[in-house]
Every structure is written in structure tokens, then in C-alpha cells.
Amino acid sequence: MPTVDRASYRNRGGFLQRLISAYKARRFFTKVGANLVVKASAEFRVVDHAVLEVGDNVTIQDYSFFQLTMPEPKVFIGNNTVIGRRSIITAKNRISIGNDVLIGSDVQIIDHGHGMRRDMPIRLQKADIGFVEIGDDVWIGAGAKILMNVKVGDGAVIGANSVVLTDIPEYAIAVGSPARVVKYRD
Known part of the structure; x- marks a missing residue:
């Protein structure tokens, strides 16, 4: 009898995992492809008009956190991610x-930041809102x-603990804080 790798993200889980994924798909997502796996401990805070779409064979691991908040949040995740x-x-945007994107543990992807003018406390300022494209x-x-x-080009690799503040070209390998291109994939 072959051994099952229960630790791999490729393990789609059993009946209970399918129930959890189906519930979270109905509750939080606006469009879902086939074979979505959402672990029970994944958390979602989503405003009513938010758009959260995922393709086929997407896995969202334990303790992941999605926050889609005002004004017009949209998150799109492709197949096999x-x-x-x-x-x-x-x-926020x-x-x-x-x-085919692999996102390691403890990664943060954020499309906004705080205003930093000097004439009022930071906590009272409106957010600076942008986008992220991977x-x-x-x-x-x-x-x-x-x-x-920030745009991260096709085929790029972002090193562990890197902070990406500028665009990363296709097939580049970027590391550091701030992230800089050190070479390109062969």
C-alpha cells in the first residue's frame, strides 16, 4: 500500500475538508473554480460588495488571513495557486x-498603506490605495x-523575507529588503 503524504499542500483532504471548503466558498467567495481547498483555520473579513475569485485547484493553507475592506476590494487568484x-x-482596491503561483508561509500582500502627512496624526489620515499584480x-x-x-512578472522568484517595493521583471530572482534583482532564471 502506498504511503500518503498528509503534510503536502497537494493533499486535498477528506470529506470533512471538502465540507469546510464548500462552506467557506459559499460564504466568502464570489466565484470559485473546481477543487478549492480552504483550511478550517483560514480567516476572511470581507465587506458585502467585495470580489474574491479563485480558479481551479487553489489551496489556502492554515491560518491564512484575507481582509477585503473599503472602498472597492477585488482579489483574483488563478488556477493551481x-x-x-x-x-x-x-x-482595498x-x-x-x-x-501556478506558490506563496510560502507568512507572506504579506498588501495593496495600500497609510498616509504620512505631518499636519495630522497618521491614524487619522486616509489610506493611500494602489494595486498588486503577480x-x-x-x-x-x-x-x-x-x-x-508593484507588478511581479511571470516566472519571477521572490526570496524569503524580501520586501518588494518596485516592479520585478519576468523571470527575475529578487532578494533583500528592499528586494533587488540578483539574477534571472535559466
Whole structure:
């Protein structure tokens, strides 16, 4: 009898996992492809008019946190994409994640920031709102942060604990804080 790798994200789970995924799909998502896996501990805070769409074979791991808040939040996740444990995706405008994307644990993807004018406390200022666009076949290492107004090109690799503040070209390997391109995939 072959051994089952229960630790792999490729393990789609059993009957109870399918029930949990189906409930969360109906409750929080506006469009869902086939074979969505959402772990029980994944948390969603979503305003009524938010758009949260995922393609086929998407896995959202344990303790992931999605926050889609005012004014017009939209999150699009392509086919065969994995959101790692304890990752945070927070949108006020638009975050798009392509097909075949692997997002490691503890990754943060954020499309907005705080205003920082000097004439009033930061907590009272309106948010600066942008976007995040992540292409296809991207690997984002554990602990990385992708901040607003950034495009990560197809095939790019973002190193663990990197902070992405500017666009990353296709097939680039970027590391550091702030992230910078160190080479390109072969």
C-alpha cells in the first residue's frame, strides 16, 4: 500500500475538508473554480460588495488571513495557486495573483498603506490605495512582503523575507529588503 503524504499542500483532504471548503466558498467567495481547498483555520473579513475569485485547484493553507475592506476590494487568484500558512492578503482596491503561483508561509500582500502627512496624526489620515499584480509561475518565499503599486512578472522568484517595493521583471530572482534583482532564471 502506498504511503500518503498528509503534510503536502497537494493533499486535498477528506470529506470533512471538502465540507469546510464548500462552506467557506459559499460564504466568502464570489466565484470559485473546481477543487478549492480552504483550511478550517483560514480567516476572511470581507465587506458585502467585495470580489474574491479563485480558479481551479487553489489551496489556502492554515491560518491564512484575507481582509477585503473599503472602498472597492477585488482579489483574483488563478488556477493551481497555493497560499501558504499564516499568509495575509489585504485589499482595498485590487490584488491579482496569476496561475501556478506558490506563496510560502507568512507572506504579506498588501495593496495600500497609510498616509504620512505631518499636519495630522497618521491614524487619522486616509489610506493611500494602489494595486498588486503577480504574474503566472511565480514563487514567493516565506516571509516576503509585496507592497502596493508593484507588478511581479511571470516566472519571477521572490526570496524569503524580501520586501518588494518596485516592479520585478519576468523571470527575475529578487532578494533583500528592499528586494533587488540578483539574477534571472535559466
